[in-house]
Amino acid sequence: MAHDHDHGHDYDEEMGFRVAALERLLTEKGLVDPAALDELIDTYQHRVGPRNGARVVAKAWTDPDFKAWLLRDATAAIGSFGFAGRQGEHMIALENTASIHNMVVCTLCSCYPWPVLGLPPVWYKSAPYRSRAVSDPRGVLQEFGVRLASDVEVRVWDSTAEVRYLVVPRRPPGTEAWGEEQLANIVTRDAMIGVAEVQLERVT
Amino acid sequence: MNGGQDLGGAHGFGPVIPERNEPVFHSRWEERAFAVTLALGMLGRWNIDMSRYYRENRPPVEYLSSTYYELWLKGVERLAADRGLIAEQELKSGKALSSRDPALQVPDAALARKLLADMRGAKLAVPVVALFAPGERVRVKNLHPSTHTRMPRYCRGRTGVVAADHGVFVFPDTHAMGLGQKPQHCYSVRFSAQELWGAPRRDAVYIDLWDDYLEKA
Numbered sequence: 001m002a003h004d005h006d007h008g009h010d011y012d013e014e015m016g017f018r019v020a021a022l023e024r025l026l027t028e029k030g031l032v033d034p035a036a037l038d039e040l041i042d043t044y045q046h047r048v049g050p051r052n053g054a055r056v057v058a059k060a061w062t063d064p065d066f067k068a069w070l071l072r073d074a075t076a077a078i079g080s081f082g083f084a085g086r087q088g089e090h091m092i093a094l095e096n097t098a099s100i101h102n103m104v105v106c107t108l109c110s111c112y113p114w115p116v117l118g119l120p121p122v123w124y125k126s127a128p129y130r131s132r133a134v135s136d137p138r139g140v141l142q143e144f145g146v147r148l149a150s151d152v153e154v155r156v157w158d159s160t161a162e163v164r165y166l167v168v169p170r171r172p173p174g175t176e177a178w179g180e181e182q183l184a185n186i187v188t189r190d191a192m193i194g195v196a197e198v199q200l201e202r203v204t
Numbered sequence: 205m206n207g208g209q210d211l212g213g214a215h216g217f218g219p220v221i222p223e224r225n226e227p228v229f230h231s232r233w234e235e236r237a238f239a240v241t242l243a244l245g246m247l248g249r250w251n252i253d254m255s256r257y258y259r260e261n262r263p264p265v266e267y268l269s270s271t272y273y274e275l276w277l278k279g280v281e282r283l284a285a286d287r288g289l290i291a292e293q294e295l296k297s298g299k300a301l302s303s304r305d306p307a308l309q310v311p312d313a314a315l316a317r318k319l320l321a322d323m324r325g326a327k328l329a330v331p332v333v334a335l336f337a338p339g340e341r342v343r344v345k346n347l348h349p350s351t352h353t354r355m356p357r358y359c360r361g362r363t364g365v366v367a368a369d370h371g372v373f374v375f376p377d378t379h380a381m382g383l384g385q386k387p388q389h390c391y392s393v394r395f396s397a398q399e400l401w402g403a404p405r406r407d408a409v410y411i412d413l414w415d416d417y418l419e420k421a
Binding site: 121 | 213243259324
């Protein structure tokens with residue numbers, strides 16, 4: 001798909017008119033409640049996003065029992081935080097290790113674990129990522145600054161069904177004394193998609 | 205369908221370009237297109253597989269040159285008309301000609317929030333025998349349905365190993381076309397990079413595939 005930010009002001013204006021016309025019609029017919037629309041937008045703009053997933057990962061890093069639960073039944077383990085619902089009904093957590101690197105894509109559309117990561121970024125939904133993540137994952141990872149040794153196995157997960165994947169990145173060395181909250185602050189969205197590693201530089 | 209949406213393995217789209225400090229939505233119309241799509245979906249006149257089909261079911265040139273929420277908007281406009289929520293004339297003129305079906309329960313903010321938290325999903329509690337088991341070698345059938353499917357082109361005819369059985373799920377190919385749920389097992393199937401791309405790497409791709417897509421290898 002086209003890179004969304006290539007489109008200019010005229011395009012946004014035209015699309016704005018088109019959405020507004022539809023919303024006006026639907027409101028007039030009583031098919032949507034504008035307050036419900038505001039609620040849906042507010043949920044993903046302010047309440048549900050990658051900070052949720054970061055808390056899950058930080059807990060998995062510090063609590064071996066929770067990590068075992070997360071890897072065995074991610075839907076329930078994630079649900080224990082209250083992170084649940086749309087696009088997170090069937091969760092699987094994938095653990096990155098010294099020998100296995102997992103990354104997630106949806107080559108057919110934009111499937112993404114909303115309750116833990118929020119709505120996907122444009123690059124995740126774009127043709128460059130969707131086309132190459134499966135055929136050239138190492139090339140894509142290099143563009144994100146991740147270079148893996150040839151003996152590391154890259155596992156790409158194409159989200160073609162209703163199962164949603166969360167990558168548990170590797171915990172960086174030097175964080176052994178850190179608490180959950182501090183750890184959660186360094187876990188990024190991209191690391192939980194599997195296109196980045198968690199780095200300490202981010203907070204120093 | 206072998207449409208513009210089936211992108212795995214395609215060439216020529218260039219590098220992945222992430223945006224720094226990307227906002228959740230890039231403009232107000234995107235917010236509204238997103239919310240209208242979710243809110244209308246909550247009326248229960250169509251399912252998520254139909255939504256996907258309505259976004260991908262357009263000429264590849266148009267699909268690939270449209271922005272993401274533009275596809276959502278065009279999809280939901282067509283769904284609303286085709287599934288009887290609005291009349292064609294209303295969509296064209298933007299003027300309401302009749303009021304809605306009074307039987308519809310239109311979510312307010314509280315109900316919308318509750319429906320977002322719904323965990324029912326696409327997994328079905330019906331007993332269906334699994335045709336394959338973890339560890340078994342399977343080949344993806346060489347099928348080319350012109351309607352909705354979740355079998356990417358790049359794995360057709362390829363052989364993999366069942367890595368896990370996810371359980372019984374709604375089958376999107378029939379569900380998207382209004383032909384029922386056709387409950388069946390969905391598996392995570394592992395394909396080597398060698399098998400898919402002829403690449404001598406130790407890497408693998410895991411694809412979620414249903415019984416109807418697979419045969420014994």
